[in-house]
Amino acid sequence: AGAADPAHPHCAAHLHTPPLALAAAADLAASALNPSMDSWDQAPAASALEADLTTALAAEIYPHTPSPDAVITTGGTEANQLALLLARERHGPVQTICGANAHHSVTRAAWLLGLPEPVAVPAPTGTLDLAALDEALTELHRPLLVVATAGTTDTGEIDPLDAIADLCAAHGAELHIDAAYGGPLLFSPTHRTLLHGLDRAQSVTLDLHKLGWQPASAGLLAVPERHHLTPLHHHAPYLNADDDTEAGLPDLLGRSLRTTRRPDALKIAVTLQALGRTGLADLIDRTLATAHHLADLVTKNPALDLYDRPTISTVLLRPAGADDHTVATVRRTLLQRGHAVLGRAHAEGRLWLKATLLNPHTTPQDLQALLDLITDTTTDLLTHPTATHPTPHPTESDTPR
DSSP, X not given: OOOOOTTSTTEESSSOOOOOHHHHHHHHXXXXXXXXXXXXXXXXXXXXXXXXXXXXXXXXXXXXXXXXEEEXXXXXXXXXXXXXXXXXXXXXXXXXXXXXXXXXXXHHHHHHTTOOOOEEEOOTTXXXXXXXXXXXXXXXXXXXXXXXXXXXXXXXXBOOHHHHHHHHHHHTOEEEEEETTTGGGGGOTTTGGGGXXXXXXXXXXXXXXXXXXXXXXXXXXXXXXXXXXXXXXXXXXXXXXXXXXXXXXXXXGGGOSOSSOXXXXXXXXXXXXXXXXXXXXXXXXXXXXXXXXXXXXXXXXXXXXXXXXXXXXXEEEEETTOOHHHHHHHHHHHHHTTSOEEEEEEETTEEEEEEEXXXXXXXXXXXXXXXXXXXXXXXXXXXXXXXXXXXXXXXXXXXXX
């Protein structure tokens, strides 16, 4: 009681997925064995499994390079931080350029690493503006790292990756792509074309506890060549003694900035083994189809406005004619009554309700019921603007939580 249940179809505020049962079971097994991934003697099987998994996933992102690799992270924030760290180790104090649509972790990573504050390029249509990026690359003369986004937090849009890579090549800049949200589209033959140009980046963030249905955490930073990860290496004699390494025991301290680390690769590997590419593609395709169906329902409802067709699975909508205060109040009222958990996003100068759909089992009836809740709550608030709406004590029967 009182918890937010991401498996409920009306719990759709954030990139917070209902985890697959088999992935949760694998996570339980990992907790029972409790290996730590900082030395081989604590996790021999998990170490071998992680090496196979990271190589395989990196090859999905970089199919044309001979030795791609990846490291497991706690999520997109840590992966983006590692990307900036690796760029700094290659070039010194790089100047980061990102879109105004970029995840906040890019600015946080620059602050944490003592790098210049990122230059924010406008994204007036929701994606990074190419002309403004070209201008910024022309004016700045230090080592440059451009951060593009494949799946923005507010609208789920994907920057023009190929065109951005072209500009980076023309100006001698490096490119990191934050594909924490959109990266798993690679598994879908239907939708992977949305990520064209992903393999041109010097590093890519992937986060499978979003559109991969993993329990948190399940992040990844991939690079096109294994040696790009060399700066992460660290020596601690009690964990990676020289004679152990010379005798053939794997040295794991270069696989993360963390020391004690859970075997998060296990649940991902179990999922890939059980579902395969076809099974994951089916979940992804159904989830995106659900988002488009919700957009269709909003378009047909004169009481609601739609921001735009979804690129991935994020749908922005708002009550027609309502002001931002009403939109914010509708969201809080639905939350306080235990009826729905929706997000919020600013776009085109207005506040929108955000439905981030990540449940492939959501039905058209669930979607219609959600829209009815929004319109009924809006009518209630506009009809009784001074009425109070107390928060109920959550019970087992409360719908989304």
